[in-house]
Amino acid sequence: MSRSTKFMIAILLGAVAGLFYGWVVNPVEYVDIAPESLRVDYKTDYVLMIGEAYQVDHDLGLAVRRLAVLGSSAPTDIVANALSYALQHEYASQDLSLLQLLGESLLTWNPNMEVPTP
Amino acid sequence: MKQDRRGSWYLLTGAVLGVAIGLFYSWVISPVEYVDAPPYALRNDFKDKYRALVAAAYLYSNDLLRAEDRLAQLKDDNTAQSLAMQAQRALAEGRPEGEVRALGILAMALAGGVTPITPGVSTTQAIMDTPSNEAGTITPLPVEPIISPNVSPQPSLTQTEMVNTQLPSNTVLPTRTATSTPTPGAPFLMDDTTLICNPDQPQPLIQVVVQDAARQPMPSIELVVTWTGGEDHFFTGLKPELGLGYADFLMTPGVVYSLSLAEAGQSVDQITAAECIADDESRYWGSWMLTFIQP
Numbered sequence: 001m002s003r004s005t006k007f008m009i010a011i012l013l014g015a016v017a018g019l020f021y022g023w024v025v026n027p028v029e030y031v032d033i034a035p036e037s038l039r040v041d042y043k044t045d046y047v048l049m050i051g052e053a054y055q056v057d058h059d060l061g062l063a064v065r066r067l068a069v070l071g072s073s074a075p076t077d078i079v080a081n082a083l084s085y086a087l088q089h090e091y092a093s094q095d096l097s098l099l100q101l102l103g104e105s106l107l108t109w110n111p112n113m114e115v116p117t118p
Numbered sequence: 119m120k121q122d123r124r125g126s127w128y129l130l131t132g133a134v135l136g137v138a139i140g141l142f143y144s145w146v147i148s149p150v151e152y153v154d155a156p157p158y159a160l161r162n163d164f165k166d167k168y169r170a171l172v173a174a175a176y177l178y179s180n181d182l183l184r185a186e187d188r189l190a191q192l193k194d195d196n197t198a199q200s201l202a203m204q205a206q207r208a209l210a211e212g213r214p215e216g217e218v219r220a221l222g223i224l225a226m227a228l229a230g231g232v233t234p235i236t237p238g239v240s241t242t243q244a245i246m247d248t249p250s251n252e253a254g255t256i257t258p259l260p261v262e263p264i265i266s267p268n269v270s271p272q273p274s275l276t277q278t279e280m281v282n283t284q285l286p287s288n289t290v291l292p293t294r295t296a297t298s299t300p301t302p303g304a305p306f307l308m309d310d311t312t313l314i315c316n317p318d319q320p321q322p323l324i325q326v327v328v329q330d331a332a333r334q335p336m337p338s339i340e341l342v343v344t345w346t347g348g349e350d351h352f353f354t355g356l357k358p359e360l361g362l363g364y365a366d367f368l369m370t371p372g373v374v375y376s377l378s379l380a381e382a383g384q385s386v387d388q389i390t391a392a393e394c395i396a397d398d399e400s401r402y403w404g405s406w407m408l409t410f411i412q413p
Contacts, residue, residue: 007131010128013133014133014135014140015137015139016136017136018139018141031159032160032162033159035164037154037155038156038157039155042157049171049172049174050175053175053177055178056174057216
Protein backbone atom coordinates (compact mmCIF):
# COMPACT_ATOMS: atom_id res chain seq x y z
CA MET A 1 0.00 0.00 0.00
CA SER A 2 1.43 3.32 -0.98
CA ARG A 3 2.11 6.08 1.53
CA SER A 4 -0.47 8.32 -0.07
CA THR A 5 -3.12 5.66 0.32
CA LYS A 6 -2.23 5.20 3.98
CA PHE A 7 -2.30 8.96 4.42
CA MET A 8 -5.81 9.16 2.97
CA ILE A 9 -6.96 6.32 5.16
CA ALA A 10 -5.57 8.13 8.21
CA ILE A 11 -7.50 11.24 7.24
CA LEU A 12 -10.65 9.19 6.81
CA LEU A 13 -10.23 7.48 10.16
CA GLY A 14 -9.59 10.86 11.81
CA ALA A 15 -12.77 12.26 10.32
CA VAL A 16 -14.73 9.24 11.47
CA ALA A 17 -13.27 9.61 14.95
CA GLY A 18 -14.23 13.29 14.98
CA LEU A 19 -17.78 12.57 13.94
CA PHE A 20 -18.08 9.74 16.46
CA TYR A 21 -16.94 12.10 19.18
CA GLY A 22 -19.32 14.82 18.07
CA TRP A 23 -22.35 12.65 17.56
CA VAL A 24 -21.98 9.87 20.14
CA VAL A 25 -19.48 10.65 22.87
CA ASN A 26 -20.26 14.32 23.28
CA PRO A 27 -23.40 15.03 21.31
CA VAL A 28 -24.93 18.42 20.89
CA GLU A 29 -27.01 19.62 23.83
CA TYR A 30 -30.03 21.68 22.99
CA VAL A 31 -29.89 24.84 25.04
CA ASP A 32 -31.10 28.38 24.54
CA ILE A 33 -33.21 27.55 21.54
CA ALA A 34 -36.13 29.51 20.21
CA PRO A 35 -39.69 28.14 20.02
CA GLU A 36 -39.22 27.96 16.27
CA SER A 37 -37.04 24.90 16.82
CA LEU A 38 -39.53 23.02 18.95
CA ARG A 39 -40.63 19.61 17.85
CA VAL A 40 -43.79 19.72 15.78
CA ASP A 41 -46.03 18.35 18.52
CA TYR A 42 -44.75 20.91 21.01
CA LYS A 43 -45.13 23.59 18.39
CA THR A 44 -48.70 22.54 17.74
CA ASP A 45 -49.44 22.66 21.44
CA TYR A 46 -47.87 26.11 21.55
CA VAL A 47 -50.26 27.27 18.86
CA LEU A 48 -53.12 25.62 20.70
CA MET A 49 -52.20 27.56 23.84
CA ILE A 50 -52.23 30.74 21.82
CA GLY A 51 -55.69 29.79 20.63
CA GLU A 52 -56.87 29.16 24.18
CA ALA A 53 -55.41 32.44 25.40
CA TYR A 54 -57.05 34.26 22.49
CA GLN A 55 -60.43 33.06 23.68
CA VAL A 56 -59.76 34.87 26.95
CA ASP A 57 -58.15 38.12 25.86
CA HIS A 58 -59.57 38.40 22.32
CA ASP A 59 -56.42 40.28 21.40
CA LEU A 60 -55.55 39.28 17.86
CA GLY A 61 -52.43 41.43 17.80
CA LEU A 62 -51.14 39.66 20.88
CA ALA A 63 -51.89 36.31 19.28
CA VAL A 64 -49.93 37.31 16.21
CA ARG A 65 -46.99 38.44 18.31
CA ARG A 66 -47.08 35.14 20.14
CA LEU A 67 -47.16 33.24 16.88
CA ALA A 68 -44.22 35.23 15.57
CA VAL A 69 -41.80 33.38 17.84
CA LEU A 70 -42.66 30.18 16.01
CA GLY A 71 -41.04 31.29 12.80
CA SER A 72 -41.10 33.76 10.00
CA SER A 73 -44.03 32.16 8.22
CA ALA A 74 -47.32 33.98 8.01
CA PRO A 75 -49.41 33.55 11.17
CA THR A 76 -52.14 31.89 9.15
CA ASP A 77 -49.65 29.36 7.81
CA ILE A 78 -48.37 28.57 11.29
CA VAL A 79 -51.89 27.95 12.50
CA ALA A 80 -52.71 25.95 9.38
CA ASN A 81 -49.71 23.71 9.95
CA ALA A 82 -50.70 23.22 13.55
CA LEU A 83 -54.26 22.43 12.55
CA SER A 84 -53.04 19.96 9.97
CA TYR A 85 -50.90 18.16 12.53
CA ALA A 86 -53.75 18.21 15.04
CA LEU A 87 -56.11 16.67 12.49
CA GLN A 88 -53.61 13.96 11.57
CA HIS A 89 -53.10 13.05 15.19
CA GLU A 90 -56.77 13.21 16.12
CA TYR A 91 -56.69 15.98 18.67
CA ALA A 92 -59.85 16.54 20.68
CA SER A 93 -62.59 18.27 18.76
CA GLN A 94 -62.49 21.20 21.19
CA ASP A 95 -58.81 21.73 20.48
CA LEU A 96 -59.43 21.53 16.76
CA SER A 97 -62.15 24.13 17.11
CA LEU A 98 -59.82 26.45 18.96
CA LEU A 99 -57.22 26.19 16.25
CA GLN A 100 -59.90 26.68 13.63
CA LEU A 101 -61.23 29.75 15.38
CA LEU A 102 -57.77 31.22 15.72
CA GLY A 103 -57.08 30.60 12.06
CA GLU A 104 -60.35 32.16 10.98
CA SER A 105 -59.75 35.18 13.19
CA LEU A 106 -56.32 35.67 11.70
CA LEU A 107 -57.87 35.92 8.27
CA THR A 108 -59.42 39.18 9.41
CA TRP A 109 -56.27 40.48 11.00
CA ASN A 110 -54.89 43.64 9.55
CA PRO A 111 -51.37 44.49 10.65
CA ASN A 112 -51.95 48.13 9.79
CA MET A 113 -54.50 48.27 12.57
CA GLU A 114 -51.91 47.25 15.11
CA VAL A 115 -51.00 49.79 17.72
CA PRO A 116 -47.28 49.54 18.41
CA THR A 117 -46.49 48.48 21.91
CA PRO A 118 -43.70 50.24 23.72
CA MET B 119 17.82 1.78 -3.27
CA LYS B 120 16.58 4.73 -1.22
CA GLN B 121 15.64 4.22 2.44
CA ASP B 122 12.47 5.97 3.63
CA ARG B 123 13.43 7.69 6.88
CA ARG B 124 10.23 9.69 7.37
CA GLY B 125 8.66 7.09 9.74
CA SER B 126 4.92 6.98 10.42
CA TRP B 127 4.30 10.56 11.48
CA TYR B 128 2.42 11.13 8.29
CA LEU B 129 -0.30 8.83 9.60
CA LEU B 130 -0.80 10.99 12.68
CA THR B 131 -0.75 14.07 10.50
CA GLY B 132 -3.43 12.54 8.34
CA ALA B 133 -5.59 11.64 11.34
CA VAL B 134 -5.34 15.16 12.75
CA LEU B 135 -6.11 16.58 9.36
CA GLY B 136 -9.13 14.28 9.14
CA VAL B 137 -10.49 15.42 12.50
CA ALA B 138 -10.01 19.02 11.46
CA ILE B 139 -11.86 18.42 8.22
CA GLY B 140 -14.68 16.68 10.09
CA LEU B 141 -15.05 19.50 12.57
CA PHE B 142 -14.88 22.14 9.86
CA TYR B 143 -17.61 20.36 7.97
CA SER B 144 -19.85 19.92 11.01
CA TRP B 145 -19.32 23.38 12.47
CA VAL B 146 -18.95 25.62 9.43
CA ILE B 147 -20.16 24.03 6.22
CA SER B 148 -23.09 22.12 7.67
CA PRO B 149 -23.64 23.30 11.23
CA VAL B 150 -26.16 21.69 13.48
CA GLU B 151 -29.72 22.83 12.96
CA TYR B 152 -31.76 22.85 16.11
CA VAL B 153 -34.94 21.05 15.29
CA ASP B 154 -37.29 18.81 17.20
CA ALA B 155 -36.20 20.33 20.46
CA PRO B 156 -38.17 19.99 23.67
CA PRO B 157 -39.44 22.99 25.65
CA TYR B 158 -36.87 22.59 28.43
CA ALA B 159 -34.18 23.54 25.91
CA LEU B 160 -35.76 26.93 25.35
CA ARG B 161 -33.82 30.03 26.19
CA ASN B 162 -34.82 31.51 29.56
CA ASP B 163 -36.80 34.40 28.12
CA PHE B 164 -38.68 31.99 25.86
CA LYS B 165 -39.32 29.79 28.88
CA ASP B 166 -40.91 32.80 30.54
CA LYS B 167 -43.08 33.30 27.48
CA TYR B 168 -43.99 29.64 27.52
CA ARG B 169 -45.03 29.79 31.19
CA ALA B 170 -47.04 32.94 30.58
CA LEU B 171 -48.77 31.25 27.68
CA VAL B 172 -49.55 28.14 29.73
CA ALA B 173 -51.03 30.39 32.40
CA ALA B 174 -53.05 32.35 29.87
CA ALA B 175 -54.36 29.13 28.34
CA TYR B 176 -55.22 27.87 31.80
CA LEU B 177 -57.50 30.83 32.32
CA TYR B 178 -59.52 29.55 29.40
CA SER B 179 -59.54 25.84 30.10
CA ASN B 180 -59.18 25.62 33.89
CA ASP B 181 -57.53 22.32 33.11
CA LEU B 182 -54.89 22.03 35.78
CA LEU B 183 -53.65 18.64 34.64
CA ARG B 184 -53.00 19.94 31.19
CA ALA B 185 -51.24 23.01 32.57
CA GLU B 186 -49.12 20.81 34.81
CA ASP B 187 -48.24 18.58 31.91
CA ARG B 188 -47.24 21.53 29.80
CA LEU B 189 -45.15 23.07 32.53
CA ALA B 190 -43.51 19.74 33.27
CA GLN B 191 -41.91 19.98 29.84
CA LEU B 192 -39.78 22.81 31.17
CA LYS B 193 -38.35 20.53 33.86
CA ASP B 194 -38.37 23.22 36.52
CA ASP B 195 -37.42 22.09 39.98
CA ASN B 196 -40.48 23.68 41.50
CA THR B 197 -43.12 24.63 39.01
CA ALA B 198 -45.32 26.65 41.34
CA GLN B 199 -42.34 28.54 42.67
CA SER B 200 -41.07 29.27 39.18
CA LEU B 201 -44.46 30.67 38.27
CA ALA B 202 -44.70 32.74 41.42
CA MET B 203 -41.24 34.15 40.87
CA GLN B 204 -42.05 34.94 37.27
CA ALA B 205 -45.22 36.68 38.40
CA GLN B 206 -43.11 38.82 40.69
CA ARG B 207 -40.66 39.63 37.96
CA ALA B 208 -43.47 40.42 35.57
CA LEU B 209 -45.02 42.73 38.10
CA ALA B 210 -41.74 44.47 38.78
CA GLU B 211 -41.08 44.85 35.06
CA GLY B 212 -44.47 46.34 34.46
CA ARG B 213 -45.76 43.47 32.34
CA PRO B 214 -49.46 43.52 31.47
CA GLU B 215 -51.72 42.96 34.41
CA GLY B 216 -53.44 40.05 32.71
CA GLU B 217 -50.16 38.18 32.39
CA VAL B 218 -49.26 38.73 36.03
CA ARG B 219 -52.72 37.71 37.11
CA ALA B 220 -52.68 34.55 35.03
CA LEU B 221 -49.29 33.52 36.37
CA GLY B 222 -50.41 34.15 39.93
CA ILE B 223 -53.62 32.20 39.52
CA LEU B 224 -51.87 29.21 38.02
CA ALA B 225 -49.16 29.32 40.67
CA MET B 226 -51.78 29.26 43.38
CA ALA B 227 -53.70 26.48 41.71
CA LEU B 228 -50.57 24.38 41.38
CA ALA B 229 -49.54 25.00 44.94
CA GLY B 230 -52.97 24.08 46.21
CA GLY B 231 -53.70 21.27 43.84
CA VAL B 232 -57.14 22.51 42.89
CA THR B 233 -58.49 24.56 40.06
CA PRO B 234 -59.75 27.99 40.97
CA ILE B 235 -62.78 29.12 39.06
CA THR B 236 -62.34 32.80 39.64
CA PRO B 237 -59.18 34.83 39.76
CA GLY B 238 -57.86 35.52 43.19
CA VAL B 239 -59.08 32.30 44.76
CA SER B 240 -56.21 30.20 45.86
CA THR B 241 -55.83 27.11 47.88
CA THR B 242 -52.52 27.30 49.60
CA GLN B 243 -51.95 28.18 53.18
CA ALA B 244 -49.34 30.65 54.20
CA ILE B 245 -46.48 29.13 56.06
CA MET B 246 -44.59 31.11 58.57
CA ASP B 247 -41.49 30.64 60.62
CA THR B 248 -42.64 29.35 63.90
CA PRO B 249 -40.90 29.84 67.18
CA SER B 250 -38.96 26.81 68.13
CA ASN B 251 -38.41 27.02 71.82
CA GLU B 252 -37.40 23.92 73.62
CA ALA B 253 -39.84 22.78 76.21
CA GLY B 254 -38.88 23.79 79.69
CA THR B 255 -36.30 26.30 78.71
CA ILE B 256 -38.63 29.29 78.67
CA THR B 257 -41.07 30.14 81.39
CA PRO B 258 -44.58 30.28 80.02
CA LEU B 259 -45.82 33.81 80.27
CA PRO B 260 -48.89 35.18 78.55
CA VAL B 261 -48.26 37.48 75.66
CA GLU B 262 -50.06 40.71 76.23
CA PRO B 263 -51.95 42.29 73.39
CA ILE B 264 -49.60 44.68 71.74
CA ILE B 265 -51.64 46.36 69.08
CA SER B 266 -55.12 47.65 69.35
CA PRO B 267 -56.44 48.32 65.89
CA ASN B 268 -59.05 51.01 65.83
CA VAL B 269 -61.07 49.04 63.37
CA SER B 270 -62.64 45.77 64.38
CA PRO B 271 -62.24 42.84 62.06
CA GLN B 272 -65.20 41.77 60.01
CA PRO B 273 -67.59 39.63 62.03
CA SER B 274 -67.44 36.86 59.50
CA LEU B 275 -63.72 36.50 59.88
CA THR B 276 -61.95 34.50 62.48
CA GLN B 277 -58.63 35.16 64.05
CA THR B 278 -55.59 33.60 62.52
CA GLU B 279 -55.31 30.55 64.68
CA MET B 280 -52.09 29.58 63.04
CA VAL B 281 -50.36 32.65 64.33
CA ASN B 282 -51.88 32.81 67.75
CA THR B 283 -51.41 29.19 68.64
CA GLN B 284 -47.79 29.30 67.74
CA LEU B 285 -46.85 32.20 69.89
CA PRO B 286 -43.81 31.57 71.99
CA SER B 287 -44.05 31.99 75.69
CA ASN B 288 -41.71 34.92 75.87
CA THR B 289 -42.19 38.24 77.51
CA VAL B 290 -42.75 40.97 74.99
CA LEU B 291 -41.42 44.44 75.45
CA PRO B 292 -43.18 46.66 72.98
CA THR B 293 -41.56 49.98 72.48
CA ARG B 294 -44.50 51.55 70.74
CA THR B 295 -48.08 50.76 70.00
CA ALA B 296 -49.11 50.32 66.41
CA THR B 297 -52.39 51.88 65.41
CA SER B 298 -54.26 51.01 62.29
CA THR B 299 -56.00 53.68 60.28
CA PRO B 300 -59.06 52.65 58.34
CA THR B 301 -59.42 53.67 54.75
CA PRO B 302 -63.00 54.03 53.56
CA GLY B 303 -63.90 51.58 50.87
CA ALA B 304 -60.69 49.63 51.27
CA PRO B 305 -60.53 46.25 49.56
CA PHE B 306 -58.19 44.93 52.22
CA LEU B 307 -58.59 45.12 55.95
CA MET B 308 -56.12 44.36 58.67
CA ASP B 309 -57.30 41.22 60.37
CA ASP B 310 -54.63 40.48 62.88
CA THR B 311 -51.47 41.98 64.28
CA THR B 312 -49.15 39.92 66.39
CA LEU B 313 -45.65 40.27 67.69
CA ILE B 314 -43.75 37.12 66.86
CA CYS B 315 -40.93 36.22 69.21
CA ASN B 316 -38.70 33.68 67.59
CA PRO B 317 -35.15 33.33 68.93
CA ASP B 318 -34.18 31.63 65.71
CA GLN B 319 -35.16 34.70 63.75
CA PRO B 320 -33.79 37.62 65.77
CA GLN B 321 -34.05 40.24 63.04
CA PRO B 322 -36.84 42.80 63.41
CA LEU B 323 -39.14 42.13 60.50
CA ILE B 324 -42.49 43.40 59.37
CA GLN B 325 -44.08 40.18 58.21
CA VAL B 326 -47.21 40.50 56.13
CA VAL B 327 -49.71 37.90 55.05
CA VAL B 328 -52.35 38.94 52.53
CA GLN B 329 -55.35 36.70 52.08
CA ASP B 330 -58.45 36.80 49.96
CA ALA B 331 -61.97 36.47 51.23
CA ALA B 332 -61.58 32.71 51.30
CA ARG B 333 -58.52 33.20 53.53
CA GLN B 334 -56.22 31.97 50.85
CA PRO B 335 -52.85 33.66 50.28
CA MET B 336 -52.61 36.26 47.55
CA PRO B 337 -49.31 36.65 45.70
CA SER B 338 -48.12 39.69 43.80
CA ILE B 339 -49.69 42.17 46.20
CA GLU B 340 -47.64 45.33 46.38
CA LEU B 341 -46.96 46.73 49.85
CA VAL B 342 -45.65 50.17 50.63
CA VAL B 343 -43.65 50.87 53.73
CA THR B 344 -42.77 54.45 54.59
CA TRP B 345 -40.71 56.11 57.25
CA THR B 346 -39.34 59.55 57.84
CA GLY B 347 -37.31 60.31 54.76
CA GLY B 348 -37.83 57.00 53.05
CA GLU B 349 -40.17 54.64 51.25
CA ASP B 350 -39.89 51.12 49.94
CA HIS B 351 -42.11 48.74 48.03
CA PHE B 352 -42.21 45.00 48.36
CA PHE B 353 -44.45 42.20 47.18
CA THR B 354 -46.09 39.12 48.55
CA GLY B 355 -45.03 35.81 47.10
CA LEU B 356 -41.33 36.53 46.79
CA LYS B 357 -40.69 33.82 49.37
CA PRO B 358 -42.99 31.06 48.17
CA GLU B 359 -41.56 28.69 50.73
CA LEU B 360 -43.19 30.87 53.40
CA GLY B 361 -46.46 31.16 51.55
CA LEU B 362 -47.60 32.83 48.38
CA GLY B 363 -49.28 35.59 50.35
CA TYR B 364 -46.27 36.26 52.52
CA ALA B 365 -43.85 39.18 52.40
CA ASP B 366 -41.47 40.71 54.88
CA PHE B 367 -39.46 43.86 55.37
CA LEU B 368 -36.43 44.33 57.62
CA MET B 369 -36.84 47.18 60.07
CA THR B 370 -34.13 49.35 61.49
CA PRO B 371 -34.55 49.56 65.27
CA GLY B 372 -35.68 52.98 66.38
CA VAL B 373 -37.29 53.90 63.08
CA VAL B 374 -41.05 54.28 62.96
CA TYR B 375 -42.75 52.79 59.91
CA SER B 376 -46.14 52.93 58.26
CA LEU B 377 -47.34 50.09 56.09
CA SER B 378 -50.11 50.01 53.54
CA LEU B 379 -51.13 48.10 50.47
CA ALA B 380 -50.35 49.87 47.22
CA GLU B 381 -53.90 49.42 46.04
CA ALA B 382 -56.26 51.02 48.48
CA GLY B 383 -56.22 49.33 51.82
CA GLN B 384 -55.99 49.88 55.49
CA SER B 385 -52.72 51.38 56.61
CA VAL B 386 -50.89 50.47 59.77
CA ASP B 387 -48.93 53.23 61.41
CA GLN B 388 -46.43 53.51 64.21
CA ILE B 389 -44.71 50.23 63.59
CA THR B 390 -41.33 49.95 65.20
CA ALA B 391 -39.03 47.17 66.26
CA ALA B 392 -39.99 45.53 69.54
CA GLU B 393 -37.87 43.44 71.82
CA CYS B 394 -38.56 40.01 73.19
CA ILE B 395 -37.00 38.47 76.24
CA ALA B 396 -36.08 34.83 76.47
CA ASP B 397 -36.12 32.84 79.67
CA ASP B 398 -32.43 33.39 80.15
CA GLU B 399 -33.08 37.14 80.18
CA SER B 400 -31.39 37.63 76.84
CA ARG B 401 -33.10 40.08 74.52
CA TYR B 402 -33.67 39.81 70.86
CA TRP B 403 -35.81 41.53 68.24
CA GLY B 404 -39.27 40.30 67.52
CA SER B 405 -41.19 40.64 64.27
CA TRP B 406 -44.59 42.11 63.64
CA MET B 407 -46.93 39.79 61.83
CA LEU B 408 -49.69 41.71 60.06
CA THR B 409 -52.48 39.84 58.34
CA PHE B 410 -54.56 41.62 55.71
CA ILE B 411 -57.68 40.13 54.31
CA GLN B 412 -60.10 40.94 51.57
CA PRO B 413 -63.59 41.15 53.06
